[in-house]
């Protein structure tokens with residue numbers, strides 16, 4: 437079947453792909469279909485050989501599926517317009533929010549977004565915003581929502597679904613209600629209470645914060661670190677401290693909203709490069725140096741490349757070694773957001789630098805969040821002593837906002853102690869290995885079943901493509917009924933034709949849970965016709981050496 441070449445790309449590492457063309461990140465496959473050489477076996481390789489083990493797969497969308505998916509959205513929008521017309525003339529009852537209708541005023545909140553929310557999203561909105569009545573552990577209790585008026589309003593019922601949780605970013609399984617981390621956080625509440633009720637400068641900086649900053653810096657292998665109570669604000673409020681007018685930001689097109697907002701708040705010029713595409717990044721760097729600033733052609737004051745470690749929608753891993761080469765060649769700085777890679781990637785869980793075997797000091801600004809692998813809240817910035825001193829003095833988030841609640845800081849400290857083995861056990865490394873194994877096992881099995889799975893074989897975010905909005909809703913509802921909690925993502929969060937289910941792997945998942953999940957997905961894949969892949973299964977296999985005997989299985 438024909439394929440949508442402009443929209444989709446090839447598998448980047450497997451030796452089995454049939455359509456050899458330039459990949460999503462601009463890498464050309466060799467004659468074998470392998471972009472970067474032989475197929476790797478061990479999970480983590482040395483810096484020199486990183487390409488040997490770098491599998492990324494982005495299979496093309498079948499043309500017919502692309503056309504039918506666009507038609508599906510087209511019909512929903514068309515029906516939406518007809519019904520808006522009927523509602524306008526009160527032929528159909530309007531159950532949505534109505535405009536205040538003040539004479540002489542333009543509509544306040546009428547927009548494409550509100551039209552889309554009323555007419556498309558509303559039909560399946562029960563698949564999101566589901567209230568949860570438990571911790572975000574390996575299992576989760578999801579409260580049932582019912583609607584008697586076609587999802588205009590949702591009512592909670594008494595019923596709870598106790599389901600396997602593949603939706604939370606609980607990568608290392610530290611979202612726990614018992615154990616050393618919870619105990620240490622609980623004890624901290626008794627000692628310091630829940631909040632410091634002030635900013636760092638104004639009596640909000642405790643010994644717990646000092647310990648946290650130092651632990652984070654040591655864990656990452658850099659000189660210093662500063663922590664903040666919110667990951668989103670760590671990006672959005674701190675980027676303006678670094679760059680401003682006359683500076684250039686080169687931002688990956690799939691960067692998170694917090695990076696996008698932070699970039700806009702800097703007042704710098706922003707240029708977006710294609711996702712993980714080094715050729716495009718280099719082209720933009722070259723142009724920046726040759727042409728300078730748009731009007732006066734003076735050189736840019738600074739150039740900052742902004743990337744993430746693991747991309748949470750695509751499941752891709754940043755091509756950091758190549759970014760660092762470009763950074764050195766063109767004398768640009770690198771800002772690396774490790775929200776989804778810290779704890780979850782690398783043999784020691786130290787993120788993407790650990791994964792590639794790169795000295796973390798080569799990255800200028802390291803950022804990460806505590807909401808995912810650490811089962812806590814907040815974020816950090818890390819790097820040289822001078823850089824962190826600068827943030828301590830100039831960060832809006834640090835100066836004008838309360839410091840991290842100490843019990844949250846204690847949770848993070850305990851997790852770092854466990855991951856780095858300071859607690860005297862091997863529990864941390866076992867979790868890291870279990871996550872890596874679970875990830876590879878799930879990815880390989882899903883691809884073997886015939887799903888189109890996106891991303892890198894080592895990425896704990898595992899998206900598979902279902903295309904149609906109708907199928908998104910069906911799989912979300914049916915999976916919940918069968919005991920599986922998953923997150924589905926569709927337009928506008930993804931391109932129109934790339935609606936997907938996103939599985940987030942966790943060290944807390946046992947092999948039994950993975951097999952049960954795979955059974956459910958296999959059944960649903962057949963029932964809903966979701967097995968779109970036309971490529972032979974991948975030829976990587978999970979690295980069983982990751983599973984030492986002490987690992988829970």
Ligand SMILES: Cc1ncc(COP(=O)(O)O)c(C=O)c1O
Nearest residue numbers: 666667668692694773775805807
């Ligand atoms: C890449 C990235 N950066 C920053 C954030 C914001 O982190 P938080 O949810 O901890 O505020 C997220 C959230 O998911 C993210 O994915």
